[in-house]
Amino acid sequence: MKRVVLVAGVLALSACQPAPPPVTTPVTTSGPSTSLVDLGDGIQLSLSGTATSTSSRDPRCANSVFQVRTAGGAFQATLLEPSCAGSETTPGNGNHGFYPTAPATAKTDRAATPIGEAVLFSNQYSECTSSCYMGSDEVALVTVGNRVVQVIAVTAPASGTMKRDRTGLVAVLQGLRRA
Numbered sequence: 001m002k003r004v005v006l007v008a009g010v011l012a013l014s015a016c017q018p019a020p021p022p023v024t025t026p027v028t029t030s031g032p033s034t035s036l037v038d039l040g041d042g043i044q045l046s047l048s049g050t051a052t053s054t055s056s057r058d059p060r061c062a063n064s065v066f067q068v069r070t071a072g073g074a075f076q077a078t079l080l081e082p083s084c085a086g087s088e089t090t091p092g093n094g095n096h097g098f099y100p101t102a103p104a105t106a107k108t109d110r111a112a113t114p115i116g117e118a119v120l121f122s123n124q125y126s127e128c129t130s131s132c133y134m135g136s137d138e139v140a141l142v143t144v145g146n147r148v149v150q151v152i153a154v155t156a157p158a159s160g161t162m163k164r165d166r167t168g169l170v171a172v173l174q175g176l177r178r179a
Helices: 002-014 166-173
Strands: 034-040 043-048 050-055 064-070 073-080 109-113 116-128 132-144 147-153 176-178
Touching: 034 050, 034 064, 034 073, 043 064, 043 147, 064 166, 073 166, 109 166, 116 166, 132 166, 147 166
Parallel strands: none
Antiparallel strands: 034 043, 043 176, 050 064, 064 073, 073 147, 109 116, 116 132, 132 147
């Protein structure tokens, strides 16, 4: 009987607990459909749409990740820490990754932004539960001093968004500015 109670107690203590929800912090909103996102270090992103901030999954790379919604779709924006070496895992299941530089094998393009030139590339992203779905995020990196602004046009392959339009990403980048 003691073994049964002990086993039941161990199982109860070791049961998987759901992860706490991400902390959401407010973003300055200057109108019904215009948001001003303070990325940090005097860099802002002004856009037509909404934005919320969540704690980063990897504080070595970023403190916060801003989830942005515009008429053109969903984006993530963050200011990478100078010590960020990049994501250690393959992007997937909600983690779209951190990229201080474009991967060596990526085919890159360039686009002008109000705070500097952006390096653009596509990056594979997957969502797997009982089946896996593959998509292709569009990523932009803008170096400002010793920091990198990363903006990703995110895909949601399990929901049917397999690819994003790079033109929409470049349009969002035009809202970057120094405070």
